[in-house]
Amino acid sequence: MRLIPKHWRALAAALALAACTPAEVASDRLPKFVAPPSGSHPKVALVLGSGGPRGFAHIGVLKVLEENGLKPDLVIGSSVGAMVGAMYAAGVKADELERMAHQLNVMEFFDLRSLAGGLSSGKAIQAYVNEKVGNRSIEALPTRFAAAATRLSDHKLVLFNHGDTGLAVRASSASPGQFEPVQVGDQFYVDGDEASPVPIRAARALGARFVIAVDVSAFEKDTPAGVPQEWIDKDARRLRQITKEASEADVILHPNIGYYAGYKEAYRKHVIDVAEQYTREQLPTIRAKFAAAGLALEAPQTASTDLIPSGRASR
Numbered sequence: 639m640r641l642i643p644k645h646w647r648a649l650a651a652a653l654a655l656a657a658c659t660p661a662e663v664a665s666d667r668l669p670k671f672v673a674p675p676s677g678s679h680p681k682v683a684l685v686l687g688s689g690g691p692r693g694f695a696h697i698g699v700l701k702v703l704e705e706n707g708l709k710p711d712l713v714i715g716s717s718v719g720a721m722v723g724a725m726y727a728a729g730v731k732a733d734e735l736e737r738m739a740h741q742l743n744v745m746e747f748f749d750l751r752s753l754a755g756g757l758s759s760g761k762a763i764q765a766y767v768n769e770k771v772g773n774r775s776i777e778a779l780p781t782r783f784a785a786a787a788t789r790l791s792d793h794k795l796v797l798f799n800h801g802d803t804g805l806a807v808r809a810s811s812a813s814p815g816q817f818e819p820v821q822v823g824d825q826f827y828v829d830g831d832e833a834s835p836v837p838i839r840a841a842r843a844l845g846a847r848f849v850i851a852v853d854v855s856a857f858e859k860d861t862p863a864g865v866p867q868e869w870i871d872k873d874a875r876r877l878r879q880i881t882k883e884a885s886e887a888d889v890i891l892h893p894n895i896g897y898y899a900g901y902k903e904a905y906r907k908h909v910i911d912v913a914e915q916y917t918r919e920q921l922p923t924i925r926a927k928f929a930a931a932g933l934a935l936e937a938p939q940t941a942s943t944d945l946i947p948s949g950r951a952s953r
């Protein structure tokens with residue numbers, strides 16, 4: 639069958655990617671967990687959850703929190719939350735993340751073999767993240783950061799807070815069925831979503847005094863009739879896991895960005911806008927919770943109360 643132009647563009651992107659995948663990481667730069675020094679408890683932890691392309695909604699949340707003075711001491715991310723979180727911890731501002739989201743070519747993250755139905759290695763994610771964080775290791779980022787991944791041997795949650803940032807995010811984002819498990823040392827890792835979609839307990843375990851978590855998962859009540867049972871089961875599993883940890887967060891932000899997800903630019907813009915509007919509406923609650931904890935957010939700098947036109951996400 640003759641390839642139409644968009645397929646040629648996808649093929650070209652994959653071929654270009656195959657030529658620039660990252661080199662192997664030196665043993666002294668392998669991601670690992672290093673216990674923080676005694677007494678170095680973070681004041682405010684920001685936890686960003688999993689969700690694939692739904693994770694573009696994190697940017698809308700970050701825009702509002704940032705302009706209202708939220709300065710986390712610790713960022714923890716699971717899956718796409720690790721990707722967004724790593725760049726944010728590196729000092730990439732929310733408006734720049736939004737610009738990057740609009741310009742993103744999602745095909746950059748998939749290998750040539752994925753066009754034939756195979757699993758992607760995720761090396762492109764590693765290269766992309768390392769480029770955006772200036773090739774700095776996790777411990778060199780200006781804000782403390784940890785990527786949550788699932789260890790394949792026992793399905794336990796593992797945090798990476800030292801070592802190669804891109805490789806840690808790649809391991810955290812290795813969604814089964816789309817990406818190969820990622821080897822770090824003598825262990826293999828898959829998506830952090832498998833063990834903890836929104837790793838709130840991990841933030842508490844690192845001593846966070848105040849935890850604000852962002853959940854971008856679909857709402858159970860919005861599940862359309864006729865969707866694959868596999869999706870229903872995965873959503874139910876996520877809900878159980880998030881519910882178990884939810885009580886340990888001081889604030890949980892859960893914007894309803896619709897059930898279906900997609901990769902097109904219109905979808906990215908839609909979920910960012912919806913999450914931004916939702917977070918603006920939650921500001922009184924956020925401020926009250928901060929005040930109750932003896933903390934405070936700065937006065938809004940450029941906040942807008944304009945309503946965002948409603949839209950419909952598509953897969």
